Amino acid sequence: MINILFFLVFSTIIVYIIAIIVKADIIVSPILGSMVGFLYSETEYEDAVERTIQICIFIISVTIIWETPIG
Numbered sequence: 001m002i003n004i005l006f007f008l009v010f011s012t013i014i015v016y017i018i019a020i021i022v023k024a025d026i027i028v029s030p031i032l033g034s035m036v037g038f039l040y041s042e043t044e045y046e047d048a049v050e051r052t053i054q055i056c057i058f059i060i061s062v063t064i065i066w067e068t069p070i071g
Contacts, residue, residue, distance in 0.1 A: 008057060015055065015062050024066035031059050044070075 019026045039054040048067040055062045 004058075008060070011055070011057065012062070015064060018053075019064050019066075022064075022066045024064045027061075027063040027065070029061050029063075031056060031061050034058050035061075046070075 016026065018024075035056040036058065037056045039052070039056075041052040041054075043050045043052075048069050050065065050067050053064045
């Protein structure tokens with residue numbers, strides 16, 4: 001159990017470091033149930049590209065959203 005908590009804390013620190021570097025929004029939300037997975041999405045608009053990373057670890061979902069200007 002301590003290993004899982006250590007992994008969750010370490011993962012959260014990594015996520016926050018990435019979010020600070022890319023100046024992103026961070027959304028942390030609970031999940032009803034249990035889920036493990038990773039999602040990367042990229043949406044291109046006329047003036048920017050919006051990227052989303054979502055990490056789900058058991059009962060916590062962390063989403064990072066940021067935009068990169070085109071050109």
